Amino acid sequence: MNLTTIKNKQTSKTPSFNNVKAKGEPYVWLTAMGLGVGLLMVVLLLGVIAINGISVFWPKKLVEITLTEQSDMKINGSNKIAGHISKKQIRKNGKKEWQLYVGNKDVYGFSFKFVDKDKIVSVERPKNIMSIERLEYGDAIGVPLWLKVKNVGEFAAGTKEFDRRLKTLIKGSHQLWAHIKQIEKKEIGKINRQMQSLALKKKVIGSKKEFDLVEKDKLFALDNKIELLQRDYQILAQQAQDLRVKVNEHTLGYRLVTGEEKVLPIGHIIHTVYPNKLNVWQQTKLFFYDIWHFLADDPREANTEGGVFPAIFGTFVMTVLMSMAVTPFGVLAAIYLREYAKQGLFVRCVRISVNNLAGVPSIVFGVFGLGFFIYFVGGTLDQIFFKSSLPTPTFGTGGIFWASLTLALMTVPVVIVSTEEALAAVSQGSREGSLACGASKWQTIQRVILPASAPGILTGLILAMARGAGEVAPLMLVGVVKLAPSLPLDSVAPFVHLDRKFMHLGFHIYDLGFQSPDSEAAKPMVFATTFLLIVLVVLLNLAAIIIRERLRRRYATSAF
Amino acid sequence: MFLLLDEKKTNTKRDTGQSMTIEVEKRVSTNKQELNKPFIQFKDFNFFYGAKQALFDVNLNIPEKKVTALIGPSGCGKSTLLRSVNRMNDLVDVATHTGDILVKEQSLFDPMLEVISLRKRIGMVFQKSNPFPKSIYENVIYSLRVAGCNKKSILDEAVETSLKASALWDEVKDRLHESALGLSGGQMQRLCIARAIANKPEILLMDEPCSALDPIATAKIEELIFELKNEFSIVIVTHNMQQAARVSDLTGFFLLGKLIEFGRTETLFTNPNEKETQDYITGRFG
Ligand SMILES: Nc1ncnc2c1ncn2[C@@H]1O[C@H](COP(=O)(O)OP(=O)(O)OP(=O)(O)O)[C@@H](O)[C@H]1O
Ligand SMILES: [Mg+2]
Numbered sequence: 001m002n003l004t005t006i007k008n009k010q011t012s013k014t015p016s017f018n019n020v021k022a023k024g025e026p027y028v029w030l031t032a033m034g035l036g037v038g039l040l041m042v043v044l045l046l047g048v049i050a051i052n053g054i055s056v057f058w059p060k061k062l063v064e065i066t067l068t069e070q071s072d073m074k075i076n077g078s079n080k081i082a083g084h085i086s087k088k089q090i091r092k093n094g095k096k097e098w099q100l101y102v103g104n105k106d107v108y109g110f111s112f113k114f115v116d117k118d119k120i121v122s123v124e125r126p127k128n129i130m131s132i133e134r135l136e137y138g139d140a141i142g143v144p145l146w147l148k149v150k151n152v153g154e155f156a157a158g159t160k161e162f163d164r165r166l167k168t169l170i171k172g173s174h175q176l177w178a179h180i181k182q183i184e185k186k187e188i189g190k191i192n193r194q195m196q197s198l199a200l201k202k203k204v205i206g207s208k209k210e211f212d213l214v215e216k217d218k219l220f221a222l223d224n225k226i227e228l229l230q231r232d233y234q235i236l237a238q239q240a241q242d243l244r245v246k247v248n249e250h251t252l253g254y255r256l257v258t259g260e261e262k263v264l265p266i267g268h269i270i271h272t273v274y275p276n277k278l279n280v281w282q283q284t285k286l287f288f289y290d291i292w293h294f295l296a297d298d299p300r301e302a303n304t305e306g307g308v309f310p311a312i313f314g315t316f317v318m319t320v321l322m323s324m325a326v327t328p329f330g331v332l333a334a335i336y337l338r339e340y341a342k343q344g345l346f347v348r349c350v351r352i353s354v355n356n357l358a359g360v361p362s363i364v365f366g367v368f369g370l371g372f373f374i375y376f377v378g379g380t381l382d383q384i385f386f387k388s389s390l391p392t393p394t395f396g397t398g399g400i401f402w403a404s405l406t407l408a409l410m411t412v413p414v415v416i417v418s419t420e421e422a423l424a425a426v427s428q429g430s431r432e433g434s435l436a437c438g439a440s441k442w443q444t445i446q447r448v449i450l451p452a453s454a455p456g457i458l459t460g461l462i463l464a465m466a467r468g469a470g471e472v473a474p475l476m477l478v479g480v481v482k483l484a485p486s487l488p489l490d491s492v493a494p495f496v497h498l499d500r501k502f503m504h505l506g507f508h509i510y511d512l513g514f515q516s517p518d519s520e521a522a523k524p525m526v527f528a529t530t531f532l533l534i535v536l537v538v539l540l541n542l543a544a545i546i547i548r549e550r551l552r553r554r555y556a557t558s559a560f
Numbered sequence: 561m562f563l564l565l566d567e568k569k570t571n572t573k574r575d576t577g578q579s580m581t582i583e584v585e586k587r588v589s590t591n592k593q594e595l596n597k598p599f600i601q602f603k604d605f606n607f608f609y610g611a612k613q614a615l616f617d618v619n620l621n622i623p624e625k626k627v628t629a630l631i632g633p634s635g636c637g638k639s640t641l642l643r644s645v646n647r648m649n650d651l652v653d654v655a656t657h658t659g660d661i662l663v664k665e666q667s668l669f670d671p672m673l674e675v676i677s678l679r680k681r682i683g684m685v686f687q688k689s690n691p692f693p694k695s696i697y698e699n700v701i702y703s704l705r706v707a708g709c710n711k712k713s714i715l716d717e718a719v720e721t722s723l724k725a726s727a728l729w730d731e732v733k734d735r736l737h738e739s740a741l742g743l744s745g746g747q748m749q750r751l752c753i754a755r756a757i758a759n760k761p762e763i764l765l766m767d768e769p770c771s772a773l774d775p776i777a778t779a780k781i782e783e784l785i786f787e788l789k790n791e792f793s794i795v796i797v798t799h800n801m802q803q804a805a806r807v808s809d810l811t812g813f814f815l816l817g818k819l820i821e822f823g824r825t826e827t828l829f830t831n832p833n834e835k836e837t838q839d840y841i842t843g844r845f846g
Contacts, residue, residue, distance in 0.1 A: 438680035
């Protein structure tokens with residue numbers, strides 16, 4: 001270090017050295033600036049998404065604001081407003097204003113309200129104000145009054161007894177809901193499937209012009225079975241109905257700061273909390289509780305509330321299916337191009353076309369997927385294998401399989417290009433060594449070239465996954481939906497349902513941000529979902545990177 | 561011949577050289593027929609890379625179970641000749657040839673001959689060691705694996721005998737299942753030799769096997785060639801004159817794609833017929 005500085009001092013006296021230095025320096029700055037600007041933008045983007053995405057889950061304190069009597073921002077004639085401050089901004093005319101999330105959409109008809117800062121008389125944080133997460137209409141914000149427990153009595157708010165009872169009642173209602181779901185989705189679903197298959201059988205027999213005695217018997221037996229199932233169905237439906245009544249038999253009374261009093265059946269409550277009573281530890285606990293429910297729950301209320309589990313799952317399954325389709329496809333194509341095809345004008349043309357394929361707008365792939373995979377291939381499959389259930393399409397409509405194939409097609413150039421590069425990087429020496437051992441060309445590829453180029457191939461797969469997982473436009477045409485009734489993988493045979501429509505985080509973002517009736521209310525979800533999508537892509541890539549490093553280490557080069 | 565050897569080694573090598581000569585003569589007298597019958601035979605062999613001719617009218621008879629060295633300045637076509645024997649030049653798109661090469665009186669270019677089965681009979685060690693990205697074990701038995709042999713007892717035995725033959729066994733016997741790319745350069749080259757002989761080929765082609773190795777590793781490989789000559793017919797390309805003198809029975813000298821002189825090693829080095837050979841081995845050009 002010292003030595004070099006001395007050397008620099010000595011040499012810097014000679015003019016020629018200075019000249020060289022002066023010429024080199026600006027390019028260092030230029031290149032560094034290029035990297036710097038790029039990095040800054042990426043960090044900024046990720047930072048905004050991460051901060052906004054995570055802060056959604058941090059429990060917010062509620063404020064009660066008193067406005068001046070003359071204010072024109074009153075709600076229902078009251079000069080009180082309660083909620084959490086979601087934004088503070090300065091309007092064009094220079095006036096400061098706050099945006100409040102006031103909730104209670106069932107009463108007010110909106111859930112956000114702007115108030116002018118100079119119209120505010122006082123800001124308080126009452127301890128007893130409660131935030132109630134409900135199944136419908138978003139949160140309710142108000143002061144609890146009483147709890148009516150059927151056959152037991154009424155409990156006034158503000159006591160320990162009230163809080164304890166409320167907690168156990170909500171817990172009980174969650175169990176009831178789980179039970180109802182079990183009956184409606186699992187058991188009734190099972191009966192429905194059986195009835196459908198019986199109806200199909202009946203249709204098949206019935207479609208014949210004449211039937212003999214045996215078939216008549218069969219028809220009769222089928223009818224009997226269907227009748228039995230119908231009876232079971234009635235019983236289960238009645239059970240579910242009873243439970244639905246039961247879950248709503250206790251009620252909670254509360255009053256809004258604007259004066260209205262409301263009654264809410266316990267069955268509608270997901271979670272209650274007194275935000276202003278929380279200490280940091282409780283806030284943290286609530287934070288993780290919220291994150292968990294965001295990850296694990298089904299969406300509610302046109303997706304603006306609840307969790308995104310089906311979307312996470314759909315994205316994951318689709319990306320994995322896509323990788324499974326694109327890897328063999330792309331690798332085989334690259335092997336042919338690099339190893340078998342005679343390098344010439346034609347191969348060069350093919351290579352250029354493949355590279356350009358990566359520049360085709362993704363929506364075009366969506367259109368192709370719709371036309372070719374769904375209408376042509378899917379339609380044909382339906383004609384051959386699922387004729388009996390037509391006109392209801394099985395594969396002739398969008399589904400996770402076609403979506404994965406469409407994205408595989410879209411990302412195949414990435415895999416081909418990087419596989420080709422990896423193959424080209426395998427030394428001629430290895431190839432010759434293998435051939436000299438009496439291996440055939442395919443054995444050489446399979447046993448020497450592919451293992452040596454596996455890390456490079458995985459790099460291509462990583463790039464393909466990153467591109468595929470974040471894509472939305474083509475998916476809208478080939479099977480993604482706003483709300484899918486069931487997951488593409490479940491415990492019902494055949495377990496993998498490739499024909500099912502699915503939810504996707506990318507589409508979820510679009511749907512929340514631009515298709516939902518109350519985009520302001522959905523904004524936090526948009527951020528959180530975006531963040532989640534990025535995390536998912538990173539996790540998938542990380543998995544591929546770990547595999548790649550394993551491979552590299554296995555074939556670690558020597559210090560030769 | 562001994563002019564070329566360094567002072568220290570002269571004595572020991574002289575002994576070996578003499579005993580070798582005696583041995584060769586003995587064999588010639590006892591089994592004269594065998595030596596006369598060529599094992600690998602080049603007949604008016606011309607070789608072209610596109611329009612460029614790399615070999616001119618080569619006529620060469622390589623005997624069985626001898627070490628034949630090919631020497632000559634860089635670019636004179638030694639590798640080309642060697643690679644023609646196991647038809648490695650098939651990989652070069654523009655390569656063409658005239659004339660013929662016979663192994664055991666069968667033409668290499670017979671359309672009925674399968675290149676793969678030919679290569680199974682001919683092992684090759686390359687100038688630059690090229691172990692596969694596999695374990696040491698899998699590297700050695702590669703030729704058996706591709707031939708469809710999966711029986712563990714056979715494979716284990718092949719690994720042990722070939723690694724012992726290539727003097728690598730003691731160094732790697734505890735790490736057979738580690739990556740071959742973790743070996744040193746010399747070890748890798750010996751591994752490649754083990755790989756080339758695992759399938760018991762009849763001919764072993766070696767293209768400058770020691771060019772990247774230090775003297776100790778070189779000595780080991782030379783010893784190895786000595787050992788192997790009892791079982792294989794070896795053709796070795798080398799730039800190292802001493803090495804050619806030490807290990808080979810016969811030597812061919814090439815210049816600009818032409819075979820200038822071919823004969824018993826000691827004759828060629830001590831008393832060459834051609835002026836070019838004389839110039840080359842005394843280091844006046846090349
Ligand atoms: N693939 C090829 N395409 C075109 N010309 C080639 C090719 N390989 C070798 N040659 C040419 O053929 C001639 C002989 O090459 P060869 O590799 O046989 O030389 P060599 O004697 O092995 O040289 P060295 O001792 O440097 O390895 C050289 O002039 C070389 O340029
Ligand atoms: Mg060479």
